[in-house]
Amino acid sequence: xxxxxxxxxxxxxxxxxxxxxxxxxxxxxxxxxxxxxxxxxxxxxxxxxxxxxxxxxxxxxxxxxxxxxxxxxxxxxxxxxxxxxxxxxxxxxxxxxxxxxxxxxxxxxxxxxxxxxxxxxxxxxxxxxxxxxxxxxxxxxxxxxxxxxxxxxxxxxxxxxxxxxxxxxxxxxxxxxxxxxxxxxxxxxxxxxxxxxxxxxxxxxxxxxxxxxxxxxxxxxxxxxxxxxxxxxxxxxxxxxxxxxxxxxxxxxxxxxxxxxxxxxxxxxxxx
Amino acid sequence: xxxxxxxxxxxxxxxxxxxxxxxxxxxxxxxxxxxxxxxxxxxxxxxxxxxxxxxxxxxxxxxxxxxxxxxxxxxxxxxxxxxxxxxxxxxxxxxxxxxxxxxxxxxxxxxxxxxxxxxxxxxxxxxxxxxxxxxxxxxxxxxxxxxxxxxxxxxxxxxxxxxxxxxxxxxxxxxxxxxxxxxxxxxxxxxxxxxxxxxxxxxxxx
Numbered sequence: 001x002x003x004x005x006x007x008x009x010x011x012x013x014x015x016x017x018x019x020x021x022x023x024x025x026x027x028x029x030x031x032x033x034x035x036x037x038x039x040x041x042x043x044x045x046x047x048x049x050x051x052x053x054x055x056x057x058x059x060x061x062x063x064x065x066x067x068x069x070x071x072x073x074x075x076x077x078x079x080x081x082x083x084x085x086x087x088x089x090x091x092x093x094x095x096x097x098x099x100x101x102x103x104x105x106x107x108x109x110x111x112x113x114x115x116x117x118x119x120x121x122x123x124x125x126x127x128x129x130x131x132x133x134x135x136x137x138x139x140x141x142x143x144x145x146x147x148x149x150x151x152x153x154x155x156x157x158x159x160x161x162x163x164x165x166x167x168x169x170x171x172x173x174x175x176x177x178x179x180x181x182x183x184x185x186x187x188x189x190x191x192x193x194x195x196x197x198x199x200x201x202x203x204x205x206x207x208x209x210x211x212x213x214x215x216x217x218x219x220x221x222x223x224x225x226x227x228x229x230x231x232x233x234x235x236x237x238x239x240x241x242x243x244x245x246x247x248x249x250x251x252x253x254x255x256x257x258x259x260x261x262x263x264x265x266x267x268x269x270x271x272x
Numbered sequence: 273x274x275x276x277x278x279x280x281x282x283x284x285x286x287x288x289x290x291x292x293x294x295x296x297x298x299x300x301x302x303x304x305x306x307x308x309x310x311x312x313x314x315x316x317x318x319x320x321x322x323x324x325x326x327x328x329x330x331x332x333x334x335x336x337x338x339x340x341x342x343x344x345x346x347x348x349x350x351x352x353x354x355x356x357x358x359x360x361x362x363x364x365x366x367x368x369x370x371x372x373x374x375x376x377x378x379x380x381x382x383x384x385x386x387x388x389x390x391x392x393x394x395x396x397x398x399x400x401x402x403x404x405x406x407x408x409x410x411x412x413x414x415x416x417x418x419x420x421x422x423x424x425x426x427x428x429x430x431x432x433x434x435x436x437x438x439x440x441x442x443x444x445x446x447x448x449x450x451x452x453x454x455x456x457x458x459x460x461x462x463x464x465x466x467x468x469x470x471x472x473x474x475x476x477x478x
Contacts, residue, residue, distance in 0.1 A: 160293075161294070161299075161302075164294075164299045164303075165299060165302055165303045165306055167336075168299055168300055168303035168332075169303055169306075169307060171332050171335045171336055172303065172304075172307065172322075172324070172332050173324065173328040173331050173332045173335075174321055174322050174323070174324055174328055175317075175321040175322075175381070176321065176381050176449070176454050176455075176456060177381055177449040177454070177456070178327070178328055178331070178449055178450065178454075179449075180332060180335070182335055182336065183411075183447045184411065186335065186336065187411070189410075190409070190410050190411050191409050191410050191411075192397050192398065192409040192411060193396065193397055193407045193408065193409050194407050194409075195409075197411075201336060234311075235382050235383060235384065236382060238317065238321065238381040238382055239311060239317060239321055239322070240311040240312060240313050240314055240317040240318065240319055240321055240322070240383065241311060241312050241313075241314040241317070241383060242310065242311055243310050243311060243312055246306075246309065246310030246311070247306050247309065247310055248306045248307050248309070248310025248311065249310060251303075251306060
């Protein structure tokens with residue numbers, strides 16, 4: 001009750017901040033505005049609701065095999081969730097593929113719970129009035145790496161290859177506007193409108209940005225996963241639709257995650 | 273003994289073959305195949321958007337820690353300059369007020385945009401243009417006082433037109449979309465945007 005009220009008050013406060021005119025906006029960057037919003041919320045983040053729901057779904061018997069995900073191996077052994085996200089993506093011998101969290105969850109839903117890949121990937125992202133298990137599971141698993149240092153390896157040849165492919169995708173200019181990821185995220189200290197843009201080729205910026213996803217987006221009322229972040233970037237890049245858990249998405253995640261190595265993971269966070 | 277050495281070197285060659293890292297070209301080819309398999313067409317955004325023309329290919333190769341060689345830059349600028357088309361009526365300036373609306377709009381080209389709607393130029397995403405609009409990006413340089421600082425004459429008008437039409441004509445591997453060459457804006461829209469930059473009455477020059 002208390003917490004719900006605090007969030008409501010925080011949201012009202014943010015609305016007030018956002019509508020107090022452009023004179024203020026001139027002096028403050030978006031980052032500072034979000035920091036103020038964060039303070040208004042105190043320590044609370046609505047993402048906690050997703051995390052709690054995700055933990056319940058993780059333990060729930062689902063699918064034709066009536067099994068939970070508790071034996072899912074996220075890379076540190078079956079059922080080990082703590083710290084697993086900080087080492088993803090990685091190569092998995094059982095699937096023979098490099099997998100990020102979302103694609104690994106799909107693999108576990110297929111192998112442990114008996115879902116078809118199509119069923120497991122059916123609702124990748126939530127929307128208005130639609131809460132999906134994937135967002136909740138992602139929130140739960142990532143929260144279990146909070147404070148854990150990012151430690152993504154490219155020792156397996158397929159991991160090294162994924163990193164190099166991800167790097168190529170990052171710099172690939174295409175589409176009617178000639179945009180690449182690097183157009184906005186390969187330069188220091190730039191912003192689009194008032195939004196600061198991290199240079200994801202530099203360690204400090206990559207660390208700050210990567211460890212802040214997934215995030216509860218205040219403007220959308222949803223927890224957004226890293227797969228969502230990539231897909232929506234490509235939409236604005238004027239590219240076709242990035243397929244959920246595709247090899248391309250995992251490779252790009254590998255490039256960005258490895259660039260963030262060494263920083264303590266700090267998500268799910270809260271963003272505008 | 274001899275056969276043992278041959279066997280050993282065969283093994284060594286095999287191991288070396290296994291651990292040899294793929295060439296840059298091989299990675300590029302693989303990346304394109306992975307992209308083709310990892311995206312699906314939606315709305316106006318078809319898969320051919322992943323294919324690169326010569327400019328996109330060169331500007332992708334020479335990015336990140338690879339600097340663009342000056343001879344490649346000169347070749348790109350020459351080729352892109354050749355794409356510039358000036359309006360048949362010779363008038364480069366339209367209505368700056370319409371130009372301001374086009375500069376504000378970020379619509380167009382995304383799979384969720386209706387291709388029947390006119391595209392914006394989204395100038396403010398990257399450039400400062402006027403004193404009034406404080407929500408501007410810094411990906412490109414400030415264009416405030418564009419003509420006031422450079423002059424209002426026909427040469428500067430042509431320069432402004434060329435920049436909007438195809439910015440690579442003067443700056444190879446610029447981040448800016450080729451608004452004219454790629455048909456993002458119509459000729460009339462480019463006139464309006466050029467007027468926003470060049471009209472003495474435009475807030476850009478106030």
